[in-house]
Amino acid sequence: MAAVGDLVMRLLIINPNTSVGVTEHIARAASSAAQPEDTLTVISAPFGVPLIIDENDVRTAVEAVIAAINAHSYQVDGIIIASFGDTGIEQVRNRVDCPVIGIAHAALLIARAVGERFSIVSFDPALIPSLRGIVKRYGMANRLASLRVVENTSWDEIDTIQDGLHDELTSLCELSCADGGNSIILGGGPLAGMARRLVSPHITLPLIDGTTAAVHLMRGVLSGCHLSQ
Numbered sequence: 001m002a003a004v005g006d007l008v009m010r011l012l013i014i015n016p017n018t019s020v021g022v023t024e025h026i027a028r029a030a031s032s033a034a035q036p037e038d039t040l041t042v043i044s045a046p047f048g049v050p051l052i053i054d055e056n057d058v059r060t061a062v063e064a065v066i067a068a069i070n071a072h073s074y075q076v077d078g079i080i081i082a083s084f085g086d087t088g089i090e091q092v093r094n095r096v097d098c099p100v101i102g103i104a105h106a107a108l109l110i111a112r113a114v115g116e117r118f119s120i121v122s123f124d125p126a127l128i129p130s131l132r133g134i135v136k137r138y139g140m141a142n143r144l145a146s147l148r149v150v151e152n153t154s155w156d157e158i159d160t161i162q163d164g165l166h167d168e169l170t171s172l173c174e175l176s177c178a179d180g181g182n183s184i185i186l187g188g189g190p191l192a193g194m195a196r197r198l199v200s201p202h203i204t205l206p207l208i209d210g211t212t213a214a215v216h217l218m219r220g221v222l223s224g225c226h227l228s229q
Contacts (some may be wrong), residue, residue, distance in 0.1 A: 001189055002205050007035075007219055007222055007223050008035065008037045008038060008039075009034070009035075009038045009039070009043075009077050009078065009218065009219060009220070009222060010018045010038070010039045010043050010075070010076045010077045010078075011030075011034075011039070011040050011076060011077065011079070011080060011215070012043070012066060012072055012078075012079045012080070013026060013027070013030055013040060013041065013042040013043070013079075013080040013211075014043055014045070014065055014068050014069075014079065014080070014081055014082060015042070015043065015044045015045060015082045015083065015189060016045050016048070016052060016061040016062075016064060016065050016081065016083040016085075016087040016088060016189075017041020017044070017045055017048060017049055017050055017051055017052055017083065017158075017189065018044055018047065018048050018050050018064075018099050019044065019050045019051070019060065019141070019158050019159055019190070020044055020133065020159075021157060021158065021160075021193070022044075022158055022159050022190045023042055023043065024159070025159065025189075025191075025192040025193050025194075026042055026082045026164065026189060026192040026193075026211050027040065027042040028192075028193050029077075029192040029193030029209060029211040029212050030042060030080070030082075030192075030211050030212070030214075030215050032193065032196075032212060033056055033211070033212035033215035033216055034215055035176035041072075041076070043068060043072075043105075043126060044062060045065060045067075045068060046065035046067050046068055046071070047060075047063075047064050047066055048060045048061050048063075048064040049061065049097065049121075050158050051158050052083055052085060052087060052130075052189070053126050053127065053130070058085060058087060059138065060084075060090040061083070061087045061088065062087055062091060064160070065081065065088035065091070065092060066088060066092070066095070066201045067089055067093055068113060070095075073159075074219065075106075076098060077099075077222055078098050078099045078100070078101065078218045078221070078222060079092060079096060079098060079099070079100045079101075080100075080101050080102070080103065080211070080214045080215065080218060081101070081102040081103065082101065082103050082189050082192065082210075082211055082214070083102075083103070083104075083161065083189045084103060084104045084107075084122075084127075084130070084131065084134060084187050084188050084189060084210060085102075085104065085130055085134055086102025086103070086104045086105055087102075089102045089105075092186065094097065096155040099218060099221050099222065101214045101217055101218050101221070102214070103189065103192075103210030103211050103214045104134045104138075104187075104210060104214065105138055105186075105208035106210055106213040106214035106216075106217045107118050107185045107208050107209070107213050108134075108135065108138050108140055108185070109213070109215075109217065110183075110208050110213045110217075111143075111182075111183045111185055111208055112140065112143065114139055114183040114206055114208075115180050115181070115183060116143065116182060117143050117144070117145040117181045117182055118143060118144065118145060118181045118182060118183045118185055118208075119145045119146040119147070119148065119176040119179050119181040119183075119184045119185070119205075120135070120144065120146075120147045120148070120184070120185045120186075120187045121148050121149070121169060121172045121173050121176055121184055121185070121187065122142075122147075122148075122150075122186070122187035122188050122191070123150050123153055123161050123165055123169065123187055123188060123190065123191065124149060124150065124153050125149050125151060125153075126188070127149065127188060128147065128149060131147060131149075131187050132144075132147065134212065144178040145176075145179045145181030146176055146179035146180070146181065147158020147180055148172040148175060148176055148179075149172075150154045150165050150168045150169065150172065153165065153168075158190050159190065161191070162190070162191065162193075162194050162197065163191045166197070166198075169194070169198060170198050170200050170203070172202055173198055173200070173205075173207065174202040174203055176205070177202065177203060177204045177205050181205065182206075183206045183207075183208055184203075184205050184206070184207050184208065185207075185208045185210070186198075186208065186209055186210070187209060188208075189210075189211075192209065192210070192211040193209060193210075193211065193212070194209070195208065195209040195212075196209075204216070
């Protein structure tokens, strides 16, 4: 009977927005959490918007995620939805017979495993409603110690956020350590893999990356399903 570490996974990871650069961030983050034998197929939405902000964006992104699923022709063991809104996750679950995990839910589950409360740090005030909404959706609104976002943000391309806002995001993580949480979630697909880049002696809480959390969680889910058979 295979141990968790021996399980080889074939994963489809979907970025529900159209930014190829963000998809590359997601791919690197996922690879850092995968085993060498795992097969990761990481794709962008075939149409839609570079950043999902409002309900119109969400509706378009859901259609794009469904189109990506319908176009995918080979079998996988699990699917990861790599936007912090877990965009289209229920629709995908209704169409496939494998586990589907969203990076937001994965991050929140890891945060709850770490401690009672958590903070979220993100990169744009426009994302605040959706960030609060996803926390509420998963029944954890009372666990949110703080939500800090970079004010007055600007960037040329969304995939440059990690470099362009590195110092600001580091500062927000430092401030969040005094907000009463036990961990800090980096909220947003464009921040995939950034947790390992935010190095500061003043960041005293664990930083949680949704993409890597989802890959690790998927391995546990698939191993659990295997062991029960």
